[in-house]
Amino acid sequence: MIENNACLNRENNQRNCNCSNTACDNHGICCRCVLAHRDKAHPPACLRHFEK
Numbered sequence: 001m002i003e004n005n006a007c008l009n010r011e012n013n014q015r016n017c018n019c020s021n022t023a024c025d026n027h028g029i030c031c032r033c034v035l036a037h038r039d040k041a042h043p044p045a046c047l048r049h050f051e052k
Contacts, residue, residue, distance in 0.1 A: 007031075019045040 007013070007029045014028035026033040030046075037044040 017046065 009030075010028040013030055017028055017030075019027060019033070021027065024033075026036050033044050034047075037047075043050070
């Protein structure tokens with residue numbers, strides 16, 4: 001699992017993230033966010049527009 005401070009793109013990801021849950025530990029760490037949402041069987045905010 002990637003550490004919060006180890007994500008090289010976190011600052012840029014946080015600026016561009018459309019997720020409303022800014023308190024989430026995975027906010028701005030896309031790889032962790034996608035995995036966490038996959039485990040819960042629902043897409044993260046950034047992928048919801050791809051749902052059919």
